[in-house]
Amino acid sequence: MDKKSPKSKKTKWTALVFAIIVMVTIGFLLPPFHGLPVAGQRALGILAFAVLIWVTEAVTYPVSAAFIIALLTVLLGLSPSLSGGGGLIGSKTALEWALSGFSSAATALIAGALFLSAAMQETGLDKRVALIVLSKVGSTVKGILVGVILVGIFLAFFIPSPTARVGAMIPIILGMVTAFGLPKNSRLSALLLLATAHTATIWSIGIKTATPQNMVGLNFIEKAFPYSVSWLQWFLAAAPWSLVMTILLYLVLLFLVPQETKVIASGKDVVKKQLQELGRMPFAQIRLFFIAFFALVLWATEGSLHPFDSTTIVIILVSLLLAPGIGVLSWSNVEKLIPWGTIILFAAGISLGTVLLKTNGAAWLAKIAFQTTDIRSLPILVIVAILAAFAILLHLGFASATSLAATLIPVAIAFVEGMKDPGTIHGMGIVLITQFAIGFGFILPVNAPQNMLAYGTGTFETKDFIKTGLLLTILGYGLLIVFSFTYWKWVNIL
Structure with a gap:
């Protein structure tokens, strides 16, 4: 055990440093993103940092929440005002955004x-x-x-x-x-x-x-x-x-x-x-x-x-x-x-998502992610199928569905708001079903804390979890599509 600890610590430090480099690159070194305020670009940098430390578990989730809140406050506080009238957003406003999840x-x-x-x-x-x-x-x-x-x-x-x-x-x-x-x-x-x-x-x-x-x-x-x-x-x-x-x-x-x-x-x-x-x-x-x-x-x-x-x-x-x-x-x-610590992570995740929406970062990310296929023009049921599949695949890299929801739901909302009729209940239904799909943590033990807890008992092997989880994922996704064609249409969700 003692021999593995230094290697594990070194790996985590490497992941943390890499996450910082990615954040600085996106937020400061890359040319300005067309149509996105500086604050939005820096928010995307912080998002990339958060995703990397969540996926690699470079630090514990409560510690990641502290990092996110500090970065949102400092980096956005030093960003130009969103109004374009000169001046900075300021630490006071940035702090209010960073702590908004705690008042939710x-x-x-x-x-x-x-x-x-x-x-x-x-x-x-x-x-x-x-x-x-x-x-x-x-x-x-x-x-x-x-x-x-x-x-x-x-x-x-x-x-x-x-x-x-x-x-x-x-x-x-x-x-x-x-x-x-x-x-x-x-x-x-x-x-x-x-x-x-x-x-x-x-x-x-x-x-x-x-x-x-x-x-x-x-x-x-x-x-x-x-x-x-x-x-x-x-x-x-x-x-x-x-x-x-x-x-x-x-x-x-x-x-x-x-x-x-x-x-x-x-x-x-x-x-x-x-x-x-x-x-x-x-x-x-x-x-x-x-x-x-x-x-x-x-x-x-x-x-x-x-x-x-x-x-x-x-x-x-x-x-x-x-x-x-x-x-x-x-x-x-x-x-x-x-x-x-769960509550702190929860609040920090809401704050990060709120900032992505306020700074237009989520809308820009949605546009970039889906503009090549222009799926907004597709039938609603096809859009649901694509977004749900995207959420399920993305979950493979996340050990926390809470973190995934804080990352993906603002993007899904921004995508829906770009559709022809975003104010309808059907637009909300698309995002709600995407939220359901975020809960798919069946395939790997590391996809959810409850999986790891059960796996930690030593009563089954990883292959047992994968073979049951993979089939459940396929069946669950198929059932989600069936419900989109039937039940969720009948109850006016879609």
């Missing part, structure tokens, strides 16, 4: 939802729910697989991090496999861990609040178009796709990860024993269940039975979780359980 309602929403995730971990409600579901599905391999998938879907409604959901499931699955008398690297372990990772990815697309990248995309979408997307509207649009994909996942895993046996001896008894060891449901878990259910009802009825949006609802939720006598969290515990 989307950042508040995901930060608040992470409190709910912390409460699930603190009280152990996630483990109890998992064991209750698994105790009902029998002792066949197929039944246990269904149970694991159902638990993953359930947790997606309440835990806004696919990584946290997989993290909650891993000890339960490995504990069950050990209790079944099977080795850690058994085919059953591979089946269940692959199911857990892929379910987390599939339902991150189906549920608005299931992952941070949805909030990043929606933040830009709702600012660019005269429409908002409620929790229920997102669910009605995306959940049917996720439901069909879940059925396909079940079939793909049974086909590609064959098992030595069809029935686990005393499997149901093992789960039942673990559940009995938890004892009676404590009052804290009961309170949390009702608080979480209350929030879910408010999310589902957003815009119909009440006037509160998703962010307001989650702020109410946080207040209840911390309230004396009602809640289940203390601030000292919250500080340890909340992944604050």
Whole structure:
């Protein structure tokens, strides 16, 4: 281990220096880009820097966020004013742009939802729910697989991090496999861990609040178009796709990860024993269940039975979780359980995307990326297919869908705004479906943190993940096209 560390550190330094060189080259050394303000050219340089350090993981994601904010403030502050009237943008205005992501309602929403995730971990409600579901599905391999998938879907409604959901499931699955008398690297372990990772990815697309990248995309979408997307509207649009994909996942895993046996001896008894060891449901878990259910009802009825949006609802939720006598969290515990770095990265990503839109960098990039084929003149369904494929291929180089959303969605919006009728709901639909495609992190373990978490258990090999993920990507993309021709047209998204 010690021998590899210097090499790893040297590689990261090399990647960081290369990213800086690319940024300086784009932002300062290249001739001015036609039709793009100096601030926009420098914003593109910062974007290139961000993409390179995200892809190479030259620094951790929270550290990358600090770099991005500092660079936006300094380099844009020293850029000529966008008005063309002379003078500089100034550090005050540039700082406001660089910190705009921290004042975004989307950042508040995901930060608040992470409190709910912390409460699930603190009280152990996630483990109890998992064991209750698994105790009902029998002792066949197929039944246990269904149970694991159902638990993953359930947790997606309440835990806004696919990584946290997989993290909650891993000890339960490995504990069950050990209790079944099977080795850690058994085919059953591979089946269940692959199911857990892929379910987390599939339902991150189906549920608005299931992952941070949805909030990043929606933040830009709702600012660019005269429409908002409620929790229920997102669910009605995306959940049917996720439901069909879940059925396909079940079939793909049974086909590609064959098992030595069809029935686990005393499997149901093992789960039942673990559940009995938890004892009676404590009052804290009961309170949390009702608080979480209350929030879910408010999310589902957003815009119909009440006037509160998703962010307001989650702020109410946080207040209840911390309230004396009602809640289940203390601030000292919250500080340890909340992944604050995720929130910082999330906010910095929104800031970068906002700057790309303000400085015309996103529009220029969209024009350059698609002008050779002029795909704006193509039918909407063909445009959707091209943008979705572009997002899926681009994701191969990203370990964070949140970072990819911050990079690609502003470009997609700028592209749509260049179409003949950008103000229609169909233009918004194109960007929304592109956002769905950004969630495709099926192929490589490094395509998503939840994949790496499952891979880190050592229960399956990279080839297992690739062969299941590649088929799921093909099926998911095909299903996305089918939905574009049918369901999404019927519900007036396209």
